[in-house]
Amino acid sequence: MSLSIDAASARIVRELKSSEETISNALVAASALLHSAALADHDISDVPEVKVQSVLLHLNKMIHGLIEARGEARRVHGQLLDIGQAMGATETPYCPPKTAVIAEQRAA
Numbered sequence: 012m013s014l015s016i017d018a019a020s021a022r023i024v025r026e027l028k029s030s031e032e033t034i035s036n037a038l039v040a041a042s043a044l045l046h047s048a049a050l051a052d053h054d055i056s057d058v059p060e061v062k063v064q065s066v067l068l069h070l071n072k073m074i075h076g077l078i079e080a081r082g083e084a085r086r087v088h089g090q091l092l093d094i095g096q097a098m099g100a101t102e103t104p105y106c107p108p109k110t111a112v113i114a115e116q117r118a119a
Contacts, residue, residue: 038077
């Protein structure tokens, strides 16, 4: 079964947007978890410090991985947009605001 350019474009735009939103939501959730774990460590004195430190380090790695995944998704987005334009895809591309992309590039 083959897709037309229009059908492929529509599917890719929809799935790309969904993927980017999922990564963003995961980053928010993981950050909230890190915040809660840090508050619990601060407020509850009976928690073993070594175990809490290990948890915080693993949460940090998880968040770092999500930030990396977000950057990769943005790169994929740009590459797919280039391919779509070269192929003459008629689907209106979904792109995050340029200010958000510029701010992320500066932060990197």
